[in-house]
Amino acid sequence: MPEFQVGDKTVYPGYGVAEITGIENREISGSQQKFYVLRVLGKDMTLMVPMSNADSVGLRNLVTPEEVDQVYEVLRKRGEKISTATWNRRHREYMDKIRTGDLSKIATVLRDLCLLRSDKDLSYGERNMLEMARGLLVQELALAKEMGEEAIDSEIEAIFA
Template sequence: MDFKVGEKAVHPYHGVGEVTAVETKEIAGHKKTFYILRIVESGMKVMVPTDAAQRIGLRAVISKKEADKVLAVLKDTKFAVTAQPWNRRQREYVEMLKSGSPVEVAKVLRDLTRLKSDKDLSFGERRLLDQARSLLVTELALARRCKEDRVEAEIQGILAS
């Protein structure tokens, strides 16, 4: 998938970013082309080699239809991860987040939110919960062409029920 300057792309770990430039740099005597992304949430600059973008998991923002499927995952009552103790569970959640799949990220958000209502989360789990929420809210707002606050409220409503 080729991205043009000004387009939005989703980095599996950092979230939604805007392609601000496509630059060629010389590294160790070899010329390599990079997408320069400015991550929407943090403003961080990320360089992704164009020839490795697919392998890394750089992808386009999901469609409105796909966004509706992601919201449906939040309504599901099953737990995606049932591993015990917390460090095994955390390892599985990290892998799900790294996948870059919005459906997997939604499962992490759903599971950890439900778990939080039953017991205190570990520091690592709280961090994963915040990361999952951040990744999902930004992309869903873009996909549904609405403000992040509205998506956040909708997610809270789904998870509270």
């Protein structure tokens, strides 16, 4: 389990990149607990996570350069069968992947929806899911590669052009 410090950037599954802005002691049910105070980047949102639960909620470090390469491989991979399940079932499967916080699984969601978009018009829900996956992916890749989000977005668009 990684130990985070104030100022560290971390990933909170489903929310994206957050900065540790503080570590606070709080009394919960009569016992003292330490909490990470997280500010989610790009959103007006602050979260508190008990340090003892950081692992179980999926709080993790940003991806490494090696993991960045794996994410791009997932995006470039073709020939994967896209689920033919109903949209409701696919939506549930995609949300489960996004909630893991695993960038490769999020990349799979983005890839599948981008490929589906080339075959048919996406529904409102599918478009929202695509934008959510893209936002999470672009935000973390930009920080990991020390590039602007626009540049990362352009790289991703080029893969599906």
